[in-house]
Amino acid sequence: MQWIDVRSDTVTQPTPRMREAMAQAVVGDDVYGDDPTVRQLEALAADKLGKEAALLVPSGTFGNLLAIYSHCQRGDEVILGDDCHIVWHEAGGAAAVAGVQLRAIASADGALPPEEIEQRIRKGEDIHWPRTGLICLENAHSNGRVIPLETMAKTAAIARRHRVPVHLDGARIFNAAVRLGCDARDIAGHADSVMCCLSKGLAAPIGSILAGSADFIARARKHRKMLGGGLRQAGVIAAPGIIALEEMTARLAEDHANARYLAERLAALPCVDVRVDDVHINMVWFRLTADIDTAELMGALRQAGVLANPPEDGLMRIVTHWQISRDHIDLIADALEQVLCA
Numbered sequence: 001m002q003w004i005d006v007r008s009d010t011v012t013q014p015t016p017r018m019r020e021a022m023a024q025a026v027v028g029d030d031v032y033g034d035d036p037t038v039r040q041l042e043a044l045a046a047d048k049l050g051k052e053a054a055l056l057v058p059s060g061t062f063g064n065l066l067a068i069y070s071h072c073q074r075g076d077e078v079i080l081g082d083d084c085h086i087v088w089h090e091a092g093g094a095a096a097v098a099g100v101q102l103r104a105i106a107s108a109d110g111a112l113p114p115e116e117i118e119q120r121i122r123k124g125e126d127i128h129w130p131r132t133g134l135i136c137l138e139n140a141h142s143n144g145r146v147i148p149l150e151t152m153a154k155t156a157a158i159a160r161r162h163r164v165p166v167h168l169d170g171a172r173i174f175n176a177a178v179r180l181g182c183d184a185r186d187i188a189g190h191a192d193s194v195m196c197c198l199s200k201g202l203a204a205p206i207g208s209i210l211a212g213s214a215d216f217i218a219r220a221r222k223h224r225k226m227l228g229g230g231l232r233q234a235g236v237i238a239a240p241g242i243i244a245l246e247e248m249t250a251r252l253a254e255d256h257a258n259a260r261y262l263a264e265r266l267a268a269l270p271c272v273d274v275r276v277d278d279v280h281i282n283m284v285w286f287r288l289t290a291d292i293d294t295a296e297l298m299g300a301l302r303q304a305g306v307l308a309n310p311p312e313d314g315l316m317r318i319v320t321h322w323q324i325s326r327d328h329i330d331l332i333a334d335a336l337e338q339v340l341c342a
Contacts, residue, residue, distance in 0.1 A: 004328045005307040009200040009255075009282060009321040017247070018204065018240035027235035030056070031225065037235030041242050045209040048245055049173075049194055050185030053217035055210045056238060058229055060085075060171045063195035063210040065093045066227065067167045068134060070220040071193065074099035076133025079120050081107035085142045085169055097227070101130060109278075110141030114154040121162045135159050138169040139187055140176040144283030144317075149180060152190040165192040171208070174249045175201055175281040178256060184249075192216070201252055201282055202244035203322055207237050251322065255282040258320040258329050265333040271340050282320045288340075289314070297339050304335035 005011045014022070028034030038056055046054040057063045064086055068078060078094060080086055082104035086094060094100050105116050122132045137155065139147040159166045168191035170176070170184070177184045188194040193212035198204035210220055224230060231237070256279075263279045266272050266286050274286035288311055298310050308318060318332065 002305070003307045004305050004324065004331065006318045006320065006324060006332065007307055007309045009319050011307075012200065012203040012321045012323060014205045014240050015203055015243070015248075015322070018243050021239035021243055022236045025235040025239035027233035029232050030234040031230045031232065035233065035235045035238070037242070038231075038238040041238040041245075042209070044242060044245055045196070046211055048184055048249075049170075049188045049196065049209070049211045050183075051188065051194065051211035052214040053211065055217050055220055055224060056231070056234060056241070057195075057208050057210055057224060058206065058231075060169075060195055060197045060199075060208045061090045061093065062227070062229055063208045064090060064136075064167070064169055065097060066210055066220050066223055066229070067193050067195060067212075068094050068100060068136070069098040069223050069227070070216060071165050071167060072098060072100050072133035073131065075130055076100045077103050077122065077130040078134045078136055079103050079105065079117055079132065080136035081105055081110065081112050081138065083107050083110065083141075083143065084136065084138045085171065086136055086138075089142070100133060110138065110143050110145045111147045111151050112137065112155065114151065114158055117155055118158045118162075121158075121164060123162070132162070132164050135164055135166045136169060137166060137191065138171075140172040140179070140281050142171070144281055144285060145278060146176045146179040146280040149182070149186065149190070152187065156190040167191060168194040170194045171197040172200060172281060175252050175256070178252045179280045198241040198244045201255055201321055202248040204240040204244040204248075205237075207241050209241075248322065252282070255320045255322065255324070256280075258282075258324060258326060259284050259318075261326065262318060262320070262329045262333060265329070266336065269337055269340050272336075284318045284320075285315060286318075287315050292340070297336075300335050300339045301332070304331055306332050306335060308332075
């Protein structure tokens with residue numbers, strides 16, 4: 001059975017072109033710097049993100065951890081949002097591996113008020129204080145919202161004034177660029193380093209990019225090796241990543257449109273609260289406002305051939321991607337309507 005899988009955009013399968021490219025990739029030992037396909041990917045990624053250099057890493061979590069580890073000294077403090085991916089979904093690696101403490105700020109739907117960031121930067125010297133080593137932002141946010149460039153620009157100005165680097169968790173930066181109508185480099189320009197995923201909506205089977213200055217990436221390359229991320233014949237991973245950046249970034253608007261269409265259909269159903277205007281990228285979050293039999297709901301979706309994550313505290317998420325068509329969206333909405341309107 002071919003499932004309609006909307007649990008996340010992490011479930012995407014590589015495209016036929018990607019599978020062909022993997023089979024034909026020219027490879028070499030990347031730890032030696034001998035893999036031409038990896039070098040091509042890293043140069044392409046650096047250009048698209050507007051940075052001097054880039055580094056292929058196994059995953060987004062690895063890339064964020066590597067950024068923190070390469071920017072900070074042990075005992076430093078990192079300022080970031082209390083609802084960001086690094087805090088919620090990266091297994092405490094910043095503390096366990098990089099040896100930093102996180103100073104979380106309550107966000108406004110993922111956006112961090114610049115003045116709140118400035119208030120928390122450690123100014124001056126005090127033997128009791130940790131050093132403010134880094135500010136981490138996220139765009140697009142893992143809640144599906146996109147942060148305005150103006151907000152990022154204000155934060156970047158504050159960071160420069162206090163000589164604190166900024167790292168951007170840009171796992172879905174190309175989705176954010178589509179929403180904002182700009183290039184990814186316009187977003188990444190407000191950060192000293194940026195991580196972006198080649199998987200998720202871009203459909204590569206594995207891999208993320210960490211980009212920044214040449215000196216920063218040189219440090220990160222050594223730290224990548226230290227953390228066990230040095231790769232050998234990695235061209236088979238890099239080849240679909242090139243297609244992800246050259247081709248798949250150009251079709252993300254289709255996923256956004258499908259998500260918006262689903263949100264509009266769900267908004268018409270009873271017992272569903274969905275903020276259509278908050279559907280910025282390919283994620284639809286909605287709340288079930290009445291007591292719903294979760295087993296019945298999930299059973300109806302599975303019966304329709306749909307794989308979705310169950311609601312958590314009444315909140316449910318559906319994520320579109322390149323394998324989800326408009327017909328699939330109608331099927332999902334019909335299955336939900338069947339249960340919610342029974």
